[in-house]
Amino acid sequence: xxxxxxxxxxxxxxxxxxxxxxxxxxxxxxxxxxxxxxxxxxxxxxxxxxxxxxxxxxxxxxxxxxxxxxxxxxxxxxxxxxxxxxxxxxxxxxxxxxxxxxxxxxxxxxxxxxxxxxxxxxxxxxxxxxxxxxxxxxxxxxxxxxxxxxxxxxxxxxxxxxxxxxxxxxxxxxxxxxxxxxxxxxxxxxxxxxxxxxxxxxxxxxxxxxxxxxxxxxxxxxxxxxxxxxxxxxxxxxxxxxxxxxxxxxx
Amino acid sequence: xxxxxxxxxxxxxxxxxxxxxxxxxxxxxxxxxxxxxxxxxxxxxxxxxxxxxxxxxxxxxxxxxxxxxxxxxxxxxxxxxxxxxxxxxxxxxxxxxxxxxxxxxxxxxxxxxxxxxxxxxxxxxxxxxxxxxxxxxxxxxxxxxxxxxxxxxxxxxxxxxxxxxxxxxxxxxxxxxxxxxxxxxxxxxxxxxxxxxxxxxxxxxxxxxxxxxxxxxxxxxxxxxxxxxxxxxxxxxxxxxxxxxxxxxxxxxxxxxxxxxxxxxxxxxxxxxxxxxxxxxxxxxxxxxxxxxxxxxxxxxxxxxxxxxxxxxxxxxxxxxxxxxxxxxxxxxxxxxxxxxxxxxxxxxxxxxxxxxxxxxxxxxxxxxxxxxxxxxxxxxxxxxxxxxxxxxxxxxxxxxxxxxxxxxxxxxxxxxxxxxxxxxxxxxxxx
Numbered sequence: 001x002x003x004x005x006x007x008x009x010x011x012x013x014x015x016x017x018x019x020x021x022x023x024x025x026x027x028x029x030x031x032x033x034x035x036x037x038x039x040x041x042x043x044x045x046x047x048x049x050x051x052x053x054x055x056x057x058x059x060x061x062x063x064x065x066x067x068x069x070x071x072x073x074x075x076x077x078x079x080x081x082x083x084x085x086x087x088x089x090x091x092x093x094x095x096x097x098x099x100x101x102x103x104x105x106x107x108x109x110x111x112x113x114x115x116x117x118x119x120x121x122x123x124x125x126x127x128x129x130x131x132x133x134x135x136x137x138x139x140x141x142x143x144x145x146x147x148x149x150x151x152x153x154x155x156x157x158x159x160x161x162x163x164x165x166x167x168x169x170x171x172x173x174x175x176x177x178x179x180x181x182x183x184x185x186x187x188x189x190x191x192x193x194x195x196x197x198x199x200x201x202x203x204x205x206x207x208x209x210x211x212x213x214x215x216x217x218x219x220x221x222x223x224x225x226x227x228x229x230x231x232x233x234x235x236x237x238x239x240x241x242x243x244x245x246x247x248x249x250x251x
Numbered sequence: 252x253x254x255x256x257x258x259x260x261x262x263x264x265x266x267x268x269x270x271x272x273x274x275x276x277x278x279x280x281x282x283x284x285x286x287x288x289x290x291x292x293x294x295x296x297x298x299x300x301x302x303x304x305x306x307x308x309x310x311x312x313x314x315x316x317x318x319x320x321x322x323x324x325x326x327x328x329x330x331x332x333x334x335x336x337x338x339x340x341x342x343x344x345x346x347x348x349x350x351x352x353x354x355x356x357x358x359x360x361x362x363x364x365x366x367x368x369x370x371x372x373x374x375x376x377x378x379x380x381x382x383x384x385x386x387x388x389x390x391x392x393x394x395x396x397x398x399x400x401x402x403x404x405x406x407x408x409x410x411x412x413x414x415x416x417x418x419x420x421x422x423x424x425x426x427x428x429x430x431x432x433x434x435x436x437x438x439x440x441x442x443x444x445x446x447x448x449x450x451x452x453x454x455x456x457x458x459x460x461x462x463x464x465x466x467x468x469x470x471x472x473x474x475x476x477x478x479x480x481x482x483x484x485x486x487x488x489x490x491x492x493x494x495x496x497x498x499x500x501x502x503x504x505x506x507x508x509x510x511x512x513x514x515x516x517x518x519x520x521x522x523x524x525x526x527x528x529x530x531x532x533x534x535x536x537x538x539x540x541x542x543x544x545x546x547x548x549x550x551x552x553x554x555x556x557x558x559x560x561x562x563x564x565x566x567x568x569x570x571x572x573x574x575x576x577x578x579x580x581x582x583x584x585x586x587x588x589x590x591x592x593x594x595x596x597x598x599x600x601x602x603x604x605x606x607x608x609x610x611x612x613x614x615x616x617x618x619x620x621x622x623x624x625x626x627x628x629x630x631x632x633x634x635x636x637x638x639x640x641x642x643x644x645x646x647x648x649x650x651x652x653x654x655x656x657x658x659x660x661x662x663x664x665x666x667x668x669x670x671x672x673x674x675x676x677x678x679x680x681x682x683x
Binding site: 050051052053073074075077078079083084086089090091092093094095099100103104105107108111143160164 | 639642651
């Protein structure tokens with residue numbers, strides 16, 4: 001599904017290297033988790049993959065089902081099936097959540113040569129999916145993320161994911177700012193989307209989220225590289241011992 | 252005091268080219284007086300403080316090329332308005348509805364000018380005169396009279412317009428449709444809304460290659476006047492509007508204008524809140540792309556207790572477009588409990604466009620709440636990326652953020668159905 005080879009990334013503004021040779025092979029239908037200390041480059045990886053400005057790829061490649069994504073515009077990556085659930089979803093005053101969702105869904109359909117959804121069909125689908133995430137009609141009507149609580153913003157991210165049906169989902173610290181109940185709700189939303197043709201990359205600091213979204217593979221990232229990969233037990237090890245032991249192992 | 256030479260020459264040339272005034276007694280007197288006023292004020296030139304950001308030459312010298320007419324005068328069809336059409340400043344009766352509306356008397360200025368003792372005598376040019384020749388000090392009150400010679404010119408030279416008296420709640424809106432075949436237009440409407448009465452006035456279209464359209468609105472106690480104006484994307488129009496309003500006790504004035512394109516547009520609103528507990532809102536949204544100069548100039552005088560005024564102006568500018576905002580709130584010493592708010596903002600989509608703002612507060616009362624703000628900003632890159640990451644193409648993402656930016660101004664439209672009509676047309680213009 002997503003293949004990342006020897007990815008080196010620097011910040012455009014300052015001469016600072018963040019990713020120093022990341023290698024990842026994410027197979028279809030799997031859930032991979034990335035954990036790592038602050039500043040290890042986890043969020044940078046998610047931004048570079050989704051096409052945010054400000055980063056320069058100095059070496060390496062990333063492809064989605066064999067297609068080089070690094071040269072694509074962000075909207076092209078989205079149409080190709082890549083989705084990033086933001087750590088900090090952006091507030092857009094004046095644009096209704098529903099308008100935003102419909103514009104996005106239809107833009108992607110159009111880009112893929114599919115027919116646009118009618119207002120009626122769209123409404124039916126969005127209502128059903130919103131209900132599962134306990135998103136009420138009022139939240140759908142309000143401007144995108146404006147006045148939403150932390151939990152509502154994250155649920156809104158998952159609703160977008162459910163509507164856009166991407167094949168490659170990246171979740172950037174989706175658990176940050178969530179209470180226990182909200183985390184359950186969000187995890188249920190993610191688990192409902194698990195599918196043999198859909199891959200997840202879950203970036204998190206904490207094992208707790210991985211209790212709800214069970215990963216197949218866990219990677220530890222430090223200083224811009226994957227330093228260790230393993231099964232779910234690796235996350236437990238981090239939870240119990242912190243990163244110090246792993247970092248020491250590497251040194 | 253003698254006028255500077257350039258101003259004097261321009262003023263003399265303008266006065267000598269004026270058409271003969273109306274024949275009717277009161278109208279002739281009003282136009283003759285305005286002539287004298289204009290001679291004293293002098294025509295505007297770029298060096299005048301009030302025209303610092305907008306060169307008045309295009310209004311005061313020869314007309315520019317104008318090839319485009321209009322085909323979009325249907326924004327408010329769904330509101331089933333009573334429609335009256337002016338073509339190059341002259342009433343087009345064939346393209347107008349019968350001037351019959353319950354609770355409202357509608358006449359043309361041409362007809363009203365012929366009536367000996369018409370109520371319009373008490374309003375035509377009167378608010379303009381008051382604003383142009385206010386005494387510096389009247390008892391405790393202080394005035395800063397700003398010369399508005401192009402408004403005096405309009406009073407002196409208007410050839411037609413509507414004279415509207417509203418005595419009850421108008422059952423449907425009145426729409427004034429403007430069209431142009433390339434001529435100039437000098438139109439003057441006077442509207443008197445009697446106690447407890449209400450009217451919604453809609454204006455759309457391009458009145459002339461160069462147009463000077465004036466509204467004088469007198470709103471009595473507990474009366475309400477709602478106003479929507481659509482200035483369509485006709486590239487080579489030179490549009491000037493002056494709206495003068497006087498508000499009585501517990502009266503309401505709410506005006507919203509949407510402007511797209513136009514090589515030169517200046518919309519002036521001058522309001523006097525003379526009755527207690529009055530509410531005056533004026534708002535505007537502007538789309539400017541390329542050779543566009545758009546100026547909103549507002550002057551609100553609080554002359555009574557416990558009144559509220561609100562100015563909300565938003566402009567989206569790109570490819571060298573220029574936006575101007577001059578907004579003033581003057582609070583007289585006795586106008587306690589005034590609630591004044593003013594915001595002017597621009598969204599600059601590139602480095603070539605500019606926004607020039609002159610927000611002013613002048614407050615002589617000590618128990619008031621007045622605030623103002625003015626900002627210029629670029630597209631929010633985080634929001635742009637967020638939209639694109641969901642698959643929204645770059646151009647459409649900019650459109651959505653543009654609509655998002657303008658939303659606060661459109662929210663000023665009270666009537667939801669009318670607001671939706673404006674929104675729909677805005678989206679059409681944006682995506683054209």
